[in-house]
Every structure is written in C-alpha cells, then in structure tokens.
Amino acid sequence: MAETTTVPEWRVTLADNTIGEEEIEAVTEVLRSRWLSPGRRTRAFELEFAEALGCSDAVAVSSGTAALHLAVRALGIGPGDEVILPSLSFVASAAMVVLHGGTPIFADIRSETDPTIDPAEVRRLITGRTKAIVAMHYGGYPADLVALADLADEYGLALIEDAAHAPVVRAAGAMLGTVGDIGCFSFFATKNITTGEGGMVVARDPAILDRIRAARSHCLTASTWDRSRSGSAEYDVTDVGLNYRPTEIGSAIGRIQLAKLTHDRRCRRALTAEYRRRLAAIPGLVVPFAHYDGDSALHLMAVLIPEGLDREELRTRLRRSGIQTSVHYRPTHQFTLYREKFGPAGGLLPVTEAVGDRLLTLPLHARMSQEDVALVSAGLSEAVIGLSGRAGS
Ligand SMILES: Cc1ncc(COP(=O)(O)O)c(C=O)c1O
Numbered sequence: 001m002a003e004t005t006t007v008p009e010w011r012v013t014l015a016d017n018t019i020g021e022e023e024i025e026a027v028t029e030v031l032r033s034r035w036l037s038p039g040r041r042t043r044a045f046e047l048e049f050a051e052a053l054g055c056s057d058a059v060a061v062s063s064g065t066a067a068l069h070l071a072v073r074a075l076g077i078g079p080g081d082e083v084i085l086p087s088l089s090f091v092a093s094a095a096m097v098v099l100h101g102g103t104p105i106f107a108d109i110r111s112e113t114d115p116t117i118d119p120a121e122v123r124r125l126i127t128g129r130t131k132a133i134v135a136m137h138y139g140g141y142p143a144d145l146v147a148l149a150d151l152a153d154e155y156g157l158a159l160i161e162d163a164a165h166a167p168v169v170r171a172a173g174a175m176l177g178t179v180g181d182i183g184c185f186s187f188f189a190t191k192n193i194t195t196g197e198g199g200m201v202v203a204r205d206p207a208i209l210d211r212i213r214a215a216r217s218h219c220l221t222a223s224t225w226d227r228s229r230s231g232s233a234e235y236d237v238t239d240v241g242l243n244y245r246p247t248e249i250g251s252a253i254g255r256i257q258l259a260k261l262t263h264d265r266r267c268r269r270a271l272t273a274e275y276r277r278r279l280a281a282i283p284g285l286v287v288p289f290a291h292y293d294g295d296s297a298l299h300l301m302a303v304l305i306p307e308g309l310d311r312e313e314l315r316t317r318l319r320r321s322g323i324q325t326s327v328h329y330r331p332t333h334q335f336t337l338y339r340e341k342f343g344p345a346g347g348l349l350p351v352t353e354a355v356g357d358r359l360l361t362l363p364l365h366a367r368m369s370q371e372d373v374a375l376v377s378a379g380l381s382e383a384v385i386g387l388s389g390r391a392g393s
Contacts (some may be wrong), residue, residue, distance in 0.1 A: 011322030012372045015190035016365040020261050021251070026252040035248055038217075039225045041197035042251040048258055053175040053183075059201045062391045064077075064186025065243035066162045066347045067199040068096045069183040070078060070212045075158045076202070077131050084189065085134035085162075086117040087331040087338075088352050093134045093162050094332050099121040102131070104342050106333040110144075114285050115355055119147035126151070132158040135180060139328070140192070140297025141289050142171035142322050145179045148163055150182075151229050160184065165299040167193050167200075168261055177202050182212075187250070189366075192297050193257040195250030215241040221287055235380060261388045268298035274370050275301055278377035281382055282306075286358075300328055301364035303380075304355060309387045318385040323376050324363060331356040 008136040017259070030041065032375035042060050051057040061067050077083060079101035085093050087106035107121040109252055116138050116328050137141040152159040163169075166176045167185050177183025187198035205207040217223060219241035227233060246254075284306025287298070305311055317327050331352045332338050362376050 001391055002123040007236040010240050010324045012324065012363045012376055013365070014326050014361065014363050014369065016367045017189060017191075017194045018257065018259070018264055018366050019194070019279075022129070022256045023253045026248055026256055030170075030249050030252045031246075035220065036227075037224050037248060038245050038251070039080050041248050041255065042246055043256045045187075045258070046200070047250040049167075049185075050254060052261075053202060053259060054180050054204050055149050057202075057206070057209055059202060059209060059216060060246040060254070061199045061244045062217055062246050063197050063244075064162075064184060064188060065092045065096065066216075066242070067184035067186070067201045068093050068160070068162065069242070070201055070215055070244060071160050071184055072096045073213045073215060074182065075132055075160070079130060080363050081131035082127060083132045084117075084130060084131045085133060086120050086136050086138075086352075087333040087349055088115055088138065088329055088356060089134075089136040089162065089332060090164065090329060091198075091332050092162050092164075093136065094338065095159070098342075103129075103239075104332075104338070106331075106338075106342070106349060106352075108351045109355065111351065112291065112355055114123075114141075115288055115302075115352075115359075116141065116143035117148070118316065119144050119151060120243070122151055123147065126155055126157070130155065130157055132160055132161055134160045136164075136170070137166035137176050137297075139289070139300035140169060141292060141304055142163045142166070142176055142296070143296070144170065145174070146172050149179055156187040164188075164191065164199075165190075166297045168258075169296045169297050173253070178204070180209065187254055187257070188391050192299055193254060193261060195246065195254040195257070196244050198250045198254060214238065217241060218243065226347075237388065248351045264366045265298065267368075269365060270362060271368055271370070271373055272298050272301060274373045275364075275377065278373065279300075279303060282377075282381050284388070285380075285384065298364070301362040302328055303360055303362060304358040305360050306384060306388060307358065309384065312356070314360065314362065314380075314383050317386070318376075321375075321379045323379050326361045327359050328361045331358070 160179040163177035180319035187195040219239040222235040286304035
C-alpha cells in the first residue's frame with residue numbers, strides 16, 4: 001500500500017527542500033542497480049563536493065553529527081581536554097565533545113547582529129587544557145575565521161568548523177569548512193543540500209582525512225565495494241571504528257542537490273533581500289546580518305523579536321495564520337545536562353542569553369515566493385504590534 005506522508009499543511013512552512021523529479025529518477029536508478037551501500041555514486045559525490053570547495057577530497061558520512069564525532073575522534077580529544085565552542089548552536093558539537101570525555105567550554109557570541117562566536121571571548125577562555133575551538137557558521141553566515149585561525153595558530157589548538165549551515169560558501173577568500181583543520185557538513189532534510197540524513201567531512205591534512213575515512217567504517221582495510229570489485233574476501237581491522245557510512249541512495253540524491261545549489265542560493269538571496277526590506281519597518285525588531293552582503297548560504301532567516309514580548313504567544317499568533325516558525329537556538333549551556341554539568345567557566349554568557357531569549361526563525365526556503373515573504377512579514381508585524389500594545393498596557 002502506498003504511504004502518502006507529505007510535508008504538513010502550513011500556509012508557509014519554515015523549511016523545505018528542492019527535491020524533485022531528478023532526485024526521484026536518481027533514486028530509482030540506484031534501487032534498480034540494487035547496490036545500496038557506498039559505491040561509485042558515493043565516491044563521485046565526495047569528489048564533486050570536494051571540487052566545489054576547491055579541496056582534493058572529502059568523506060561522505062551518515063549525518064552531520066557523525067561528521068563532528070569523527071572530527072573530535074580524529075583530533076584525539078578526550079578526558080581532561082577542553083573545547084571552546086558557541087553555546088548558540090545545535091547541541092551536536094558539544095555532545096560529541098562530551099561523548100569523548102572532553103569538556104565543552106561555552107563562549108559568548110559577538111552581538112545581536114552577528115551571533116557567531118566571539119574570538120575575544122575565545123581568547124579569554126583558553127587555558128592549558130584547551131585542545132580545540134569550534135567555529136559554527138550560524139545560519140550560513142561566516143564566523144570570524146581569520147581571527148579564530150590566528151588564535152588556533154598562536155596557541156597550537158585545532159580548529160573545527162561546524163559548517164552544517166554553510167555548504168559551498170566563500171568568505172575572506174576561502175571556502176567555509178576548508179580553513180579549519182576539519183570541516184563538518186550536514187545534509188539533514190532542511191539543509192541547503194539534503195540527502196535525507198547525511199553529512200560530509202573535509203580536512204586540511206590528508207592523513208587526518210584518511211583516518212576519518214577508515215573510522216567511518218570500522219577501520220576495515222577494504223570496503224564491501226572494494227571487495228566486490230576485487231573478488232577478495234580479505235580485510236584487516238586497524239583500529240576501533242564506527243558505522244557512519246552513507247547510503248548510495250543518499251549520495252545519488254546529494255549529487256543532484258549539489259548541482260541545484262546555485263539555484264537554491266539565488267532564490268534564498270532574493271527572499272532574504274525582500275525580508276530585510278520589509279522587516280526593517282517593524283519597530284524593535286532586530287535582523288541579524290541585515291547589512292551583511294558577502295557570500296552566505298542564507299540557511300536561516302533569524303530575527304530578534306522586540307524586547308519584552310512573549311515569544312510563545314507571538315509564535316502562537318503566527319501559527320494561527322498558518323506561518324511556521326522555530327527558534328535557532330536555545331543556548332546549549334541552558335539545557336539541563338549542560339547547565340548542571342558544564343556551567344560556563346567564566347560566569348554567564350550575557351549576549352548569548354539576551355539574544356537566545358529573543359530569537360525567532362522565520363520561514364526561508366527556495367520554494368517560497370515573494371508573496372510568502374510579504375505574508376510572513378505582515379503577520380509578524382501585526383503580531384508584534386498587537387503584543388506590544390498588550391505589553392505596554
Ligand atoms: C549547526 C549544526 N551542527 C550540527 C548539526 C548536526 O547535523 P545532523 O542533524 O545531520 O546530525 C546540525 C543539524 O541539525 C546543525 O544545524
């Protein structure tokens with residue numbers, strides 16, 4: 001019986017992807033071939049992704065979290081090691097540090113308008129135990145990699161780029177993900193490139209990338225694909241590894257998604273420009289990166305609602321108008337586990353906390369129209385004005 005699960009009914013959904021007939025045909029072809037584990041399509045996807053980033057190789061994995069886990073593992077982060085990272089991020093990077101016995105040290109962000117990790121705060125938090133820094137390119141906008149790479153060099157630290165939001169973005173003369181020692185990407189269903197679930201890792205040192213490739217599949221010296229081609233049943237195991245292999249189905253989708261990225265970005269650019277124009281008229285609303293005109297994946301349309309407004313009430317009003325919203329992110333250090341076990345060493349994170357309370361993510365994806373942007377902006381304006389009147393009364 002055919003399953004008919006589709007995207008839920010909203011007038012404007014928060015996120016969507018560009019999956020179409022091309023991906024459906026590619027998946028059908030993989031299924032017809034009956035070769036489903038990593039094979040020639042996965043290898044082609046890796047090389048095409050690497051080429052797009054201007055590097056020589058990449059390793060496809062089963063998720064962005066897997067990419068981060070392999071990065072933390074490859075750098076040998078373990079008990080006693082501290083890793084400085086933004087609290088205003090998805091929990092995956094902090095969780096992978098904790099999983100390996102390391103200690104996440106949360107650094108504050110720069111400002112309301114640039115909510116990426118603040119290099120001055122990173123410098124303040126460096127101790128003799130610091131092993132690595134994680135830069136996260138919030139919403140597809142670059143963190144200050146020049147300053148962070150300088151800090152990493154000065155103190156002999158590793159730099160991991162969590163580029164989950166930022167595939168194929170050039171900033172300060174380099175592709176995001178390729179400046180740090182290791183770059184990690186996610187192909188989750190709402191990302192600019194999706195494979196359903198998936199991820200990619202790049203590394204500056206080919207030896208590190210080799211270690212990551214091996215660890216992706218239990219450090220076996222020959223994959224199922226290698227063995228099928230050579231006819232040999234032999235392999236050795238050189239270290240403890242994991243199964244973070246992508247599927248050939250996902251890789252076939254990813255190759256087409258990568259080719260569609262230029263179109264996706266063009267749509268996001270036009271929609272973001274329209275949002276910026278319309279949202280500028282809403283009193284008290286702050287639009288991060290509103291004046292940024294460099295390259296960006298434009299993954300999120302995050303805003304800061306006016307101070308003192310009830311965000312959940314605002315979201316309820318927008319939901320009633322069929323507008324889906326979200327929050328990227330609730331600061332990691334405020335979640336129970338991190339609050340209780342890893343409270344920020346140097347006190348609170350004032351900017352992160354102030355911004356975290358006001359963040360609201362509006363719909364942004366390539367299937368939206370300018371009319372959708374007008375509808376969301378008008379809905380938000382009405383809700384803000386309505387609630388401001390109430391807050392002031
Ligand atoms: C900033 C960030 N890092 C890491 C991840 C983890 O990626 P995945 O969901 O593919 O495991 C995500 C995705 O949700 C993310 O947004």
